[in-house]
Amino acid sequence: MLPPIGKRFQKMLSDWRKKYPDIRIVFHELGDESLRAALFRRHVDVIFFAPDQEPDAVESLPFYSENLLLALSSTHSLRDRESLTRHELRNETFLLQDWGHDYSIKSRYIDILGKDVTFESHPAGKQSVFALVSAGYGVTLAVQSQAERGFPGVIFRPFRGDTPQLPIRLGWDANREDPIAGRFVAFIRDFVREH
Structure with missing residues (x-):
């Protein structure tokens, strides 16, 4: 995960905080493979990652590219x-x-x-x-x-x-049902459409 310092990332975080002020976000800055492992071990709910190869169980959607x-x-x-x-x-x-x-x-x-x-x-x-x-x-x-x-x-x-570009995607475990993670995924999907 890259540090979320880009304007698009900051706007997303700010919009999320305004819409859901009681839901905290905690970052884990790791390599993509470690992030995926943390996702499947249920240590994190969603991940932002740069795709190289996507395991079948990771659902994802494009967030932005730098x-x-x-x-x-x-x-x-x-x-x-x-x-x-x-x-x-x-x-x-x-x-x-x-x-x-x-x-x-x-x-x-x-x-x-x-x-x-x-x-x-x-x-x-x-x-x-x-x-x-x-x-x-x-x-x-x-x-x-x-x-x-x-x-x-x-x-x-x-x-x-x-x-060269670095595409960033939002990923989540397709086999896991979590209402907050689902809300975040829907929020990101709408954010990408609007911006």
Whole structure:
């Protein structure tokens, strides 16, 4: 789950709070595989995830999509480029979040960048990864809303050519009946139609 900092996510959370002020939302920031496991163990009611492969029991609907950008140190040798190609990044170390043995984030990076990239995993949140990027330990990918918020010592550049997207879906256990989760799914479905 990405931190919900994008305008669309914030609007949804605000609208939900206004409509259902007595129903609390608790976030679990994990990789997609871990989120799915938490859903099936009934530790969470719904998940927001980036689809790669969907198990049959996860029902889902599209929520939104964000552009992916490159995050690099403001002192990086490529800092003056307006945009970057995948070829220009071939010698870079990509820092990524990795909680335990959930390889969903690494898998997504490989889909975007190819297999000939060096990865370094960190069991940490995106803010900690940005701190490492700022210090020059490597580069990473970021969603547009993270770039809009900025981070000290980090600059963001688009890919040249096709801009990779990160689609976000709302998922729930199709075999589980829960009135609050059902209400949330219906709320999201209506929110997506209206916005």
